[in-house]
Amino acid sequence: MPNKKNDTLTFLGEQIDPGQSKEVNFDVANLHTASPVNVPVIIERSKKSGPTVLFTAGIHGDEVNGVEIVRQLIAKGINKPKCGTIICMPIINIFGFINLKREFPDGRDLNRVFPGSPNGSLASRVAHKLIKEVVPHADLIIDFHTGGSGRFNAPQLRYSKENKDLNTLAKVFGAPFVLYSKNLSKSFRTTCNKLNKPLLLFEGGKSFHIDDIVTNSGVNGSKRILKHLGMLKTVFKSSKPKKGCTFIDSSKWIRAKYSGMFKASVSIGSQVKKEDIIGNITDPYGKFNYFVRASNSGYIININELPIVYQGDALFHITTKLKR
Incomplete structure (x- = not known):
């Protein structure tokens, strides 16, 4: 990370x-009622020069859980850096x-319209x-997301395998899993x-949903990450992850x-063997019970x-190959 000269920062027309x-x-725009919409961005700068980290x-x-994570960074004062600058945007799609x-x-899905256009749709203008x-x-961006449609993700980091320079930062972050995933067209990433x-x-x-373990x-x-960059104040403890990352x-x-009616019988993050029973699908009348088994x-x-699923719905995301 660069050690920037500590000059006045001009950000969204403001001097910091x-x-x-x-x-x-x-x-970007008012509500349809003509009420203004304020999307706060919280900026904290140290007197000492250093990198700029953006949390979104x-x-x-x-x-909502991603919003809660950034909220806690602000509420606990973790965003007040020992050096450099920390920018927090808890809610982009207000x-x-x-x-x-x-x-x-x-x-429109904001994460499918980047880099956007000043004359496009509302989502495109925000992008x-x-x-x-x-x-x-920003010198580094950490962007928080959750699973959708009732699907619960284990805490994980995602980036493309080509971004090998992020491996070190991912190990520092210490999420239980790192999933190499291809960059999606027109996404923020x-x-x-x-x-x-x-x-x-x-x-x-x-x-x-807000989950304490995920938060x-x-x-x-x-x-x-902030400690690794020399930005975390000594008042905050930075514990090592309980176990290393699985890539x-x-x-x-x-x-x-x-x-039918669906219920998982394994917990998130579990290691399973091929053919293990990991859930079951039943009907409301007690006549049918199908055991879902691990494919590998x-x-x-x-x-x-979700308690109700239809044929073809995604039930479990399972790893098929780990980095050696």
Whole structure:
């Protein structure tokens, strides 16, 4: 990470001097009622020069657990750096967060419209402003997400296998799993990668839900990264992860062969063997009971927690190949 000269930072039209704290507004459009929408961005600067770390969450409006992680970083004062600058954006898709919906009011998924356009849809305009006015200041970005549609993700980091320079930071972060995944077209992660801005994407938990284990994993990982960069104040403890990261080369979904009532019988993060019973699908009348078995040996990194499933629904995300 570069050790930047500590000059005045011009951010979203505001001037922030070394040693200063400021909340600025990332505003794009009003609500349909003409009410203004304030999207706070919290900036904390040390008097000592150092890197700039950007924490983001809420790209999807229903992913509340990511918002909670960044909220805790702010509420506990972890975002006050020993050196450098920390920028926190707890909610990017404020419109979706207000309505507890994944998408923007225009129906678009913000994470599929980057780098955006100043004259495009509402989602596209937000993406453009984020890329043009926020991202250029960052030396490292940590972006928090959760699973969707009732599917609970084990705490994990995601980035493409080609980004080998992120392996060291991932080990420092200390999430239980690191999943190598391809960069998706027009995603925030892909756009930052093209701009040579290193980004760790954290996944954990599920939509409309806050889980303490997931939250702690995100907060503790962030503290370890800040300590690694020399930015964490000594008042905060940074514990080592209980076990090392498991790096995942490939994975697959185990899907429902039948529709019915579903219940998993293994816990998230479990290591299973091929043909182990990991769940069952039943009918409401007690006439049918189908046992879901592991397709291969591996770790369960996502579980569908919805009680009702249909044929073809994703039930479990299981690792198929680990990094050696």
